[in-house]
Amino acid sequence: MAIDIESLPSEAKKALQQFNEFQLAEFNDSGANGYVMIGRHDLLRKDVAIKIYFHEENEVDQEPAIIATLNHENILKVFDARKVDECCSFYMMQAANNGDLFSFQKRYHLSLDLSYKLLCQLLSGLSAMHCQEKKLVHRDLKPENLLVHDDKLVIADFGSVRKIDDATGKAPASKHSILYRPPEAFGDNAFFDFSSDVYQSGIIGYLLFGGSLSNDLLSHLSKRELKELDRVKKTGGDYEISKYVDSCIEKKAKSGKLLDWSSIPFYVPKKVIKAVKKAVVNRDKRYTNVSEFLSELAKVRAGLPDWIANKDGYQLRDWKGNDYLLLESGEQIILKKRRHKANQFRVDNSVKAQDFDTAHLQLKRKVGLP
Amino acid sequence: MVISGIFLKANEVRLVTLTGSRDTHTLVAPKFNKLSLPKNPTQDDVDIFSQAFKAYCADNSVDKVIINRRATAGQGAGGAGTFLIEGVLLAISPAQIEFVHPATVRATEKREGGKKIHKPKTVDLGKAYDFGFEGLI
Structure with missing residues (x-):
């Protein structure tokens, strides 16, 4: 669906005016401090993303400059950087086809x-x-x-x-x-x-x-902490609430229980x-x-089994030439097996258990998994 | 200069990194001393090995890597594992690689063995240290 450029924030429109070669395909305003536009660069002939961000007036912003000094395949590449106005800048970078x-x-x-x-x-x-x-x-x-x-x-x-x-x-x-x-x-x-x-x-x-x-901070609080939170809510404002929740998370992080x-x-x-x-x-x-x-x-890489969870169950791929599938059947967990890349799985009766952990243990013993 | 001495053994790399001079030198990152490539490695295995080695060189600013010269024939000829690792290191090392013959190490040992005050007690790491020491001036 084409994006109505007129509906975009003014900073995004200004950035687009500077880049006639950019064909906008997607607009994302979910970021905390700016917007991201994804589209096609006609001259570079590749998909690129434009990140628009806000900063203090006349502040020399470091973000694109830092990226430009780093040359590594696992670090984002920046192609261009410009200012929209005194408090807003943008830079053009590689687009990631799978998102974040x-x-x-x-x-x-x-x-x-x-x-x-x-x-x-x-x-x-x-x-x-x-x-x-x-x-x-x-x-x-x-x-x-x-x-x-x-x-x-x-x-x-x-x-x-x-x-x-x-x-x-x-x-x-x-x-x-x-x-x-x-x-x-x-x-x-x-x-x-x-x-x-x-x-x-x-x-x-x-x-x-x-x-x-969970990103829901409250889900990390114990029952006692939730009770205390109720008390804080009655006496304090947003600041006190957030300070209390943060202190609970801090305690968990420090004790390694997060x-x-x-x-x-x-x-x-x-x-x-x-x-x-x-x-x-x-x-x-x-x-x-x-x-x-x-x-x-x-x-720990040597002999790492290639497991994947899928809609059928848990599949172990190409372990000593065979694929294995642990899945629920009725009340039980059963094992299916096939030669690697063969079409059909067949039931293997050597593994039967009430839960996946036990079935996995049985399979471990059977095929020598780490 | 930061010099990494490497002793190749089977499918393992034993590493000792030194900085300073032959007279006064120190060990760098002594906790990191082993890196292995699985037997019959896949492309992914080599990738991981390469990432770990490059990260090690970057973290410790390694300027030069000294590896033992493998014997290609005779009783002490190196095996397939060391051959493979040597090739991978030559292809991916961000630092310059130099080969040193064990005979050179023995000669240095006679001349300057007393200066090797930080030599690890284990045999393989001791050898890696010897190679690193060769790179020091």
Whole structure:
């Protein structure tokens, strides 16, 4: 459906006037600080996105300049940057055909193999930011700020990027996205360093491997905290409420209880979970940089089964030449099997259980899964 | 200069990174000392290995990588695993790669063995350290 350009905000119209070669296809105003327009660049002959964002008057904005210095396949590429007016600028960047990771995960079931690859790509892109010449920390890594293009992950949204101070090895803490904020980014002496980005990558790894983390902050509060919240609501305003909720999340993040590791599907090998867990513990026990995390992931890579959840059940693809499917049939979980890429599955009676965990254990013993 | 000494063994890379000079040097990122490529690797396996190695070089500003020169014939000839890893490293390393013959390491050991104060106790890491030491001035 064609977009009515007249209905767009004035900043978007002004940006479009500067780019006659751009054919608008999609307009998105869901961002916190601006708009994104996706379309076709007639001269470049590729799909591009234009991000329009607001800033303080005459502020020299760093975002496109930072992206332009980074040359890595897992970091967003910027093609052009211009000003709309004193408080608004825009830049043109590569468009991601699968959107952001958040919607990508909602749309598709991700296989274990793809999840693993996306996490490694995220860390690989981060290493280009963390390198000694750049010393940049992203500070706002979350699925909404990562794009997926042809099954390749691209780091985007550089609005929170800061340079690590040479003397202290730290950068100021970011107040964005409380659920993704590492323990060291709370409190009076809050700060961010390379391992803080590792922490956020760990949470993304947790989500990629199927872990659940609700964006509804209240769902993270205990019954007692909800009761206390009711009391705060009676006596205080919005500020007090949000401060109280934040303090509850902070407590959970610091005690390492924010993530529910039992929500990760049964088929994700323990060694993978262990590698990701080490990224989200307190700073003194965490990986100090992305290369440590990547090397740990490379270590657990050997013999990783390629599981995927689909509408029928859970499928294990090409394990020693066979495909396996665990599915519910009546009250039971049964196993079906076929030669890899053959058309039809046949029931294998060697596995029968009441739940997926037990069925998986039986299959593990049968075919030697890790 | 930051020098990474690499000892290739089967399908594993043992890494020791040094900075400074032969007289006074320190170990860099001593916790990261092993990287492996699965046997019979797929393209994805090589990709992950490559990402991890590149990230290691970027994180630690590695300027040069020193690898043991593999014997291609005779009793001590290297196997397929090290051959494969050597090829991958040559193709992807962001830092310059130099090969050092074990005989050179032995010669240095005789001359300057006393300076190797940070040499790890384990045999393989000790060898990786020896290669890294060769790159120091």
